[in-house]
Amino acid sequence: MTQQVQDLYDDEAEFKELIDCARMSAANDWEEKFVAGIIDKFERFGRGMYLSDLQHEHLKRISGEE
Structure with a gap:
């Protein structure tokens, strides 16, 4: 599924x-x-x-969140 960043994160700073x-x-x-x-x-x-x-999973894995 594809979503917009604004649907996943309320705060832009959190995604940054x-x-x-x-x-x-x-x-x-x-x-x-x-x-x-x-x-x-x-x-x-x-x-x-x-x-x-x-893509979201990859980002979290690379950043060490998962």
């Missing part, structure tokens, strides 16, 4: 914290590129950005 943590915790090229792509989309679309369940 997740992607910042993921960016700093990325352990390989794939993770770095994945997080960079998410950051690019978020900068363009803000909280209206769509995020799939799988």
